[in-house]
Amino acid sequence: MIQAPRVLALATLLAGAFAAPALPQAADRAEALGDPARGLALYRRDCAFCHQIGEEAQNAVGPHLNRIFDRGAGALEDFRYSAGLARMGDDGLTWTYETLDAYLANPRALVSGTRMSYRGLRDEQGRHDLIAFLRANSDQPQNIPESAPTALPRQPDLSAEVLALEGDEEYGEYLAAECTTCHQRSGADAGIPAIVGWPPQDFVVAMHAYKQGLRPHPVMQMMAGRLDDEQIAALAAYFATLGE
Amino acid sequence: MTLNRRLFLASATAVTATLAAPAVLGQARPRVIVIGGGAGGATAARYIAKDSDGAIDVTLIEPTRQYYTCFFSNLYLGGFWEYENLGHSYGTLAAEYGINVLHDWAVGVDRDAKTVSTAGGHTLPYDRLIVAPGIDFIEGSVPGWDVSAQDVMPHAYKAGSQTQLLKHQVESMREGGTFAMVAPPNPYRCPPGPYERVSMVAHVLSQRNPTAKILVLDPKESFSKQGLFEEGWARHYSGMIERIGPDFGGDAVEVRPDSMEIVVDGEVQAVDVCNVIPAQKAGRIAELAGLTDGNWAPVTPTDMRSRLDEACFVLGDASAQGAMPKSGFSANSQAKVVANAVRADLTGSRLFPARYSNTCWSLIAPEDGVKVGASYEPGADQIESVSSFVSQVGEDADLRRRTYEESIGWYEGICADIFG
Ligand SMILES: Cc1cc2nc3c(=O)[nH]c(=O)nc-3n(C[C@H](O)[C@H](O)[C@H](O)COP(=O)(O)OP(=O)(O)OC[C@H]3O[C@@H](n4cnc5c(N)ncnc54)[C@H](O)[C@@H]3O)c2cc1C
Numbered sequence: 018m019i020q021a022p023r024v025l026a027l028a029t030l031l032a033g034a035f036a037a038p039a040l041p042q043a044a045d046r047a048e049a050l051g052d053p054a055r056g057l058a059l060y061r062r063d064c065a066f067c068h069q070i071g072e073e074a075q076n077a078v079g080p081h082l083n084r085i086f087d088r089g090a091g092a093l094e095d096f097r098y099s100a101g102l103a104r105m106g107d108d109g110l111t112w113t114y115e116t117l118d119a120y121l122a123n124p125r126a127l128v129s130g131t132r133m134s135y136r137g138l139r140d141e142q143g144r145h146d147l148i149a150f151l152r153a154n155s156d157q158p159q160n161i162p163e164s165a166p167t168a169l170p171r172q173p174d175l176s177a178e179v180l181a182l183e184g185d186e187e188y189g190e191y192l193a194a195e196c197t198t199c200h201q202r203s204g205a206d207a208g209i210p211a212i213v214g215w216p217p218q219d220f221v222v223a224m225h226a227y228k229q230g231l232r233p234h235p236v237m238q239m240m241a242g243r244l245d246d247e248q249i250a251a252l253a254a255y256f257a258t259l260g261e
Numbered sequence: 262m263t264l265n266r267r268l269f270l271a272s273a274t275a276v277t278a279t280l281a282a283p284a285v286l287g288q289a290r291p292r293v294i295v296i297g298g299g300a301g302g303a304t305a306a307r308y309i310a311k312d313s314d315g316a317i318d319v320t321l322i323e324p325t326r327q328y329y330t331c332f333f334s335n336l337y338l339g340g341f342w343e344y345e346n347l348g349h350s351y352g353t354l355a356a357e358y359g360i361n362v363l364h365d366w367a368v369g370v371d372r373d374a375k376t377v378s379t380a381g382g383h384t385l386p387y388d389r390l391i392v393a394p395g396i397d398f399i400e401g402s403v404p405g406w407d408v409s410a411q412d413v414m415p416h417a418y419k420a421g422s423q424t425q426l427l428k429h430q431v432e433s434m435r436e437g438g439t440f441a442m443v444a445p446p447n448p449y450r451c452p453p454g455p456y457e458r459v460s461m462v463a464h465v466l467s468q469r470n471p472t473a474k475i476l477v478l479d480p481k482e483s484f485s486k487q488g489l490f491e492e493g494w495a496r497h498y499s500g501m502i503e504r505i506g507p508d509f510g511g512d513a514v515e516v517r518p519d520s521m522e523i524v525v526d527g528e529v530q531a532v533d534v535c536n537v538i539p540a541q542k543a544g545r546i547a548e549l550a551g552l553t554d555g556n557w558a559p560v561t562p563t564d565m566r567s568r569l570d571e572a573c574f575v576l577g578d579a580s581a582q583g584a585m586p587k588s589g590f591s592a593n594s595q596a597k598v599v600a601n602a603v604r605a606d607l608t609g610s611r612l613f614p615a616r617y618s619n620t621c622w623s624l625i626a627p628e629d630g631v632k633v634g635a636s637y638e639p640g641a642d643q644i645e646s647v648s649s650f651v652s653q654v655g656e657d658a659d660l661r662r663r664t665y666e667e668s669i670g671w672y673e674g675i676c677a678d679i680f681g
Contacts, residue, residue, distance in 0.1 A: 107659040191613045194308065194597040198590060199620075199667075199674045208670025235650035236620055236667075239636055242648060243616075 056150025101130030184254025214260015298323030301577030301592030302393030308600035339461030394544025438533030583643025622668035630665030
């Protein structure tokens with residue numbers, strides 16, 4: 018069986034790309050990574066308005082992006098981050114190839130409530146180029162692992178079909194009982210985020226991000242880890258109705 | 262247990278309606294009785310009533326009008342939580358979910374006739390019975406202690422006035438005095454509970470009475486989250502806490518409430534506060550109902566149904582189910598599986614496969630929270646753990662603070678889930 022690298026599959030999912038693309042094989046991975054020169058052009062177009070990078074870069078609307086690889090999310094002392102990004106940082110999110118790819122594809126799906134108002138870059142090649150550019154501005158770029166290929170399970174079948182699954186609401190209601198020990202049905206948010214009334218696709222994506230270990234958090238990784246695609250769709254359908 | 266105490270009817274009209282209903286008419290709606298309105302019982306009652314939309318008649322028998330949660334009672338001891346915020350009433354369950362809340366003691370179960378009798382003199386019929394009475398203490402497990410000594414040497418392992426008493430004793434302890442805890446043998450409710458309590462008492466003493474000592478007498482070789490607790494104790498309360506395990510007599514402690522002494526390995530020692538947490542067993546009504554085998558009530562892993570009677574379910578601390586720790590989280594999780602099974606039994610609603618989970622947070626010091634959790638599935642004979650996680654030694658302060666904040670979110674969440 019041909020297994021696509023997980024990172025590409027998930028980024029596709031996060032970007033909400035619906036035309037199931039022919040995913041490159043693992044061997045193509047290195048070539049599939051981007052071109053920093055094209056990345057610079059994209060950076061100028063999409064990021065430079067808010068971020069600075071390079072010598073003497075300072076925090077602006079967004080934090081400076083020097084040495085972003087392996088930097089903890091929300092880790093700069095002198096930048097005021099959103100509660101959402103700070104929370105992910107506390108939980109242990111660090112910027113790797115995969116987490117950057119996911120964040121740039123759909124910032125809110127990785128970090129709920131992030132203050133970065135950027136709608137995401139759906140174009141996969143564009144993200145590779147951008148990340149290659151960011152890598153060139155990190156410490157010893159050639160030594161930075163793209164993340165260990167075996168560290169996380171591969172998900173070859175996260176596809177448009179998964180996103181389009183029709184959720185069984187009644188099943189979702191039963192499954193949701195496991196969640197409401199912590200997440201309040203009323204949508205109250207006190208130390209544990211509210212999950213009612215989300216658009217079902219965002220919900221599905223967030224759950225897969227935990228399931229695949231992109232979002233760090235032991236409780237949620239465990240919870241999502243034993244849910245299959247149908248169950249996640251069922252939960253998304255049910256919780257969406259609660260916010261109405 | 263005081264059976265002759267005054268009994269109250271929470272929702273007098275609702276209860277009278279049920280009690281007065283003639284038997285034939287009563288047949289119209291299947292009847293479920295839940296004994297015990299704690300983390301397990303109240304959740305089961307609420308989910309059955311909520312999800313069956315009135316198709317099932319649910320009666321909840323619970324003697325107290327206000328339930329004080331054991332969870333977070335240690336935080337109250339440490340000064341991090343208000344006493345009032347531990348208390349929860351049954352008003353919403355009666356008013357919004359139409360549950361007949363009967364403030365009374367169940368004193369007997371006739372499983373052939375399928376009836377429950379109460380101290381208040383009622384005999385109530387059921388189609389399905391859910392037994393969730395929590396724990397009772399095993400008499401004689403700590404020589405020298407019995408329930409009559411609880412006003413001198415409190416257990417504080419059923420929350421309420423006992424917790425208040427212990428807090429008062431800790432706060433008014435003489436300078437440089439000794440707080441002793443007799444820890445329980447396995448299995449008991451809330452495996453990290455005694456050690457979270459030690460942390461909270463240490464916090465209070467380190468603020469008010471820094472030369473005081475804490476002595477933990479423990480019959481167990483090891484305990485839940487031990488590495489995390491011991492690291493935290495060394496960091497926050499260096500030199501204050503001493504734990505004596507079974508090798509040095511922690512498993513054979515005698516207490517003398519009259520003289521405030523304890524005897525460890527033949528040596529008599531005077532103490533100032535003594536928190537005795539005795540060995541535990543299922544709440545007595547489970548035994549009276551004939552649902553126990555030894556100290557606990559065995560159940561099937563697929564739906565917590567009693568192994569001794571198909572029409573009965575036992576859940577929460579009282580059950581012997583396998584790998585799940587006895588916790589409020591577990592009881593709440595089990596209750597939802599039971600509610601689904603009971604509805605399927607009585608109304609033919611969809612039956613979904615059981616899923617169980619648990620997470621227990623503990624506070625070691627201000628903003629220094631840790632957690633342990635697992636998810637579970639029915640195995641062939643018992644509930645088995647399928648995956649788990651635990652906080653790590655040496656985590657940074659931000660993560661520990663986040664973990665503590667999460668525990669507050671969880672407390673609010675689970676209480677809303679139990680009491681509506
Ligand atoms: C100090 C401490 C800290 C804890 N911390 C946590 C924590 O952080 N997280 C966690 O998940 N768990 C925690 N727990 C454990 C948790 O409190 C219990 O596991 C949980 O309450 C069990 O629920 P239950 O429904 O089985 O029993 P209970 O909640 O004890 O409820 C039983 C109810 O049955 C009633 N009852 C008993 N006999 C009868 C009768 N004959 N007729 C009618 N009613 C009857 C009682 O009045 C009681 O209200 C802690 C416990 C302690 C002691």
